[in-house]
Amino acid sequence: MKKWSMKKILKEVTSTLLMVFVISMAINYIRKPDVSNLLPDMSFTLIDGTKTTFKGNRGQQPIVIHFWATWCPTCKLEASNIEKISDSCQLITVAVNSGSSDEIKAFMKERNLNYPILNDKSGAIAKQFDVQAYPTTFIYNSKGELAFSEVGYTTWLGLEARLKLVD
Numbered sequence: 001m002k003k004w005s006m007k008k009i010l011k012e013v014t015s016t017l018l019m020v021f022v023i024s025m026a027i028n029y030i031r032k033p034d035v036s037n038l039l040p041d042m043s044f045t046l047i048d049g050t051k052t053t054f055k056g057n058r059g060q061q062p063i064v065i066h067f068w069a070t071w072c073p074t075c076k077l078e079a080s081n082i083e084k085i086s087d088s089c090q091l092i093t094v095a096v097n098s099g100s101s102d103e104i105k106a107f108m109k110e111r112n113l114n115y116p117i118l119n120d121k122s123g124a125i126a127k128q129f130d131v132q133a134y135p136t137t138f139i140y141n142s143k144g145e146l147a148f149s150e151v152g153y154t155t156w157l158g159l160e161a162r163l164k165l166v167d
Contacts, residue, residue, distance in 0.1 A: 039063060039144035040128065047101040047117045052092070054144070062147070062166040063090045063140040064159075067126055070098040070107045072134040074153050079113055081156040086115040089139075089163050094118045096126045096134065141166045 043053040054063065066082055068075035082093060093115055095104050101119050108114070120126055129138065139148040139162055147166045150158075 037146045039065075039140045039146070042125075044118050044125075046092075047095075047104055047119050050116065052116075054092075061090055061142055062163050063092070063142075063144070064163070065129070065138045065140070066091065066093040067096055067120075067129065067131045067134060067136045068093060069096050069134050070104060075135045076111075078135055078153050079111060081154060081159060083113050083115055084156045085159045085163065088160065091115055092118060094120045094125055096120045096123050096131070139163065139166055 039054050041054060043051070045051050064085065068078070068082075070076075082091070085091065095117050098104055098107070098119070099121075104117060104119055108117070118125065129136075133151050135152065135154070137148075137150045137154055137159070138146060141147045148162045150162075
């Protein structure tokens, strides 16, 4: 039986992490939504009753649009990362096929989350953005131009880094 040295263990861990990173990037590229590079003009009402529009938010700061679902395990893991960036950017999250607004509010309360949510009961908004997998995150610059899109889990640090690169 081979004896494992610390050097060999670190080499194996590093190569495994690199492989996971490369596969993740490939999957992200393949699943990337085919969406316009300009943020569409949309007006909507969030589940807390707040009326907002994408057009009215241009020129202030980057806009993050995050598509997720209450039934998505990866979305649940990522939720605290989204919460952490909610004060550093204009954030709209879109809960897709996740039930009534009351059900989404209960989900948020249970997890102590407070970011703004648009309830996309039928998935129509997700279709408009060509979202096919959850979570999917779009980051638009202050001019409403698409700067980044990400499919799958994103760390808080990754989100913050992308936001710093946008404007």
